[in-house]
Amino acid sequence: MPSAPASLIAAAVLAAAGISHAQPAQRIVALQPSLTEALCSLDACDRLVAVDRHSDWPAGVAALPRVGGMADANVEAIVALRPDLVLLGARSRVAERLRALGLNVLVLEARSHADIHRNLEAIAQALGKPGAGERLWRGLDMRVQEQRRRVPAAWRGRRVYLELHGGRAAASEDSFIGETLALLGLSNVVPGRLGAFPRLGPEYALRADPDVLITTTVGATVPPPQRPGWQALRAVREQRYCTLSERQFDVVLRAGPRIDEAAAALVQCLQGLTPPGA
Template sequence: MAIRRLARLGWGRALLLAAALLAGGPARAEVRLTDDQGMEVRLAQPPTRIVSLLPSLSEAVCELGRCDRLVGVDRYTNWPPALAGVPRVGGGLDPNIEAIVALRPDVVLAATSSRAIERLRALGLKVVALEPRTHQDVQRVLLTLGALLEVPDAARVWRAIDAAVSAAAQSLPPAARGLRVYVEVSPGPYAAGEASFIGQTLQRLGARNVVPASLGPFPKLNPEFVVRADPDVILVSSRAAEALAQRPGWAALRAVRQGRVCAFDAAQSDVLVRPGPRMAEAARLMADCLARAAGPARPTAAAAGGRP
């Protein structure tokens, strides 16, 4: 009786059904997606061995509940703590190709700017290139990773981030609205412009970014640009804050004169500059900075710990 039923299915389908039953469930569907380089990536099934070359992508994988699938990460990935023992494979721009290959990944996650992508693909590895630069990008990347990792409710992560940013904005006093802000993301100086995810968060908090969208998301600025802009508040790393007053003309900036410089330690800076699950925490850090800056001016240089 069973043989006749299998015969009616056709022997090809019957063999697939038998294999699925032996495996304890239905065959897993092929994964097909298009990455941010416009490349179509196909996998026979969702990946179980992943190498990530960008901290924000590592964090997103973990937030989606698939942290255990990361078998290698870049040297800058330091959150969540569960990844502390995962092998490091160099930086996103200069990864250790041999180390990546040795980990036998099903897929490698990388920024579109990584110079290693073509070489990895030439070696036969599947690479998904993703570049989250704006809020919309972060939402899209989370959904793309959700599809890759078979997480049906990936949209919930973005909804939580979005709601937390709105809550941070609502927590601010009216006096904090409209403050003109300069955010430095790294020496150069490189700034976060209006077009970046940081700039978009500031806009939602009611602040005005002194770096216009026309300069790009993260432009390298002439320090004189900041002197001319004369922002009300400066957000910068603790290390850079120590020498702000020594930059030509910066001692006269109102933010420096009035002590409205928020200096963030290394851990806080990581939160601020990574476009991923911790953007909600970043919004709270920025909101706290703006709320304090809206209070009475304090004629000091930079204060530590994210406080002006």
Template structure:
């Protein structure tokens, strides 16, 4: 079994435990949030405000875009959400505008003050968090239940899993087992995507070996010397990130930079890579396409 299929197999208990029973308006169904608090809704939510792009994308991927009445400023996909009222973000929510939209529920993440402020005003808040593939599968089914479509989250994750498995077979053989460094944010000590994160699971599933292993946090801050010692064969960054930066000594010796192993993902596509939503297969496809370009005989002469 491929490493990706092994990773995906871990979600099977989630699929198996979510019984796809049809919801009816007067029947209670209870999505469970990230803090394991039951949120019972007498009927499916029809007025939803999303404060996270990945939740917005998931709602739409589940066929519930029409239920959205407001989204955060970073929600740009699918295109139809661009016409919805913007309500700030988790860091600076427009509470007054959210209340004026009369939502049945607001989708948020744990650990933000907005939850208490909204609940104090009588607004229902559903807090969800997805850090791994297993979390993502559960969040999709929770949102499906919220929309009154139990089982659709399970089916969406299965289709996504099938796409991921197909993409794993498209990786050029020369990249199998190569070491990778995925940079999220730059600076003297850059933030990396660790092996335990959903980004790390994607990299592992594609046959790559993450230099930020499971002994590190999900998103560790790595000093330049750590990366030099790890000597990755591949570096993945957003296009605007200059590699190597002038303040990172020794980086010109890294194998990835000596052997044309740098995937510079266009900024408008990079968001797909770092959002734990229903487009995780598209994120994997972006990496596969870059590796395919790097494997071409004339790749050293081409622009990434």
């Protein structure tokens, strides 16, 4: 059975949250970087009255008040700003408290590309711009497909291990990052049955022996060649690993309207490496 259109799912999400698109939101607090980015990508940066401490794109949001993060949002500061909509990620701890204080709260979770699609349209409808999220998504999807065509043919189907947070976790097939890797024609060595972002020790990569390692400077203290035992990995011996900068990592890790940029960063990584057997 085909899935329901994202526009209908988005409308149902808004209805469940008690939010009417008959009254477009004008004063919005966004408590997650990907939600801030979604609003701005929908040409609604001017409706933001505050953001979380980690929102840093586009550059203009730097001038906005900061009201904490997922674990420590400043409820009093949020209420004082008189928002007519607060956007939260699913891991935020303040949704019920804000609702109890009479604020409109929209909690959006993004575990997959389909979720990102739905969230963009839900935000668009809350802004009084139905269909704008759908159009934004179509453009993103097209640009991700363009990045797939830039992947060197010798890398297609190759096995990849993308680590997070200095190697303490990895992106599995079941994550939105894993979906991006799959759309680029790569095979993920971390199965979805382990969860979206499972905590894995260094021995996992040694057992999996991937064709390419994608690491990050964020939280990493030891480069792959200097990690105990990692010289046994062919990807290390043959220098088939790359490191995402902090800026690139932020883009890859955010489930929002820059997944095309995330795909481009991953393709750039591959383009700088020599495939196995070449």
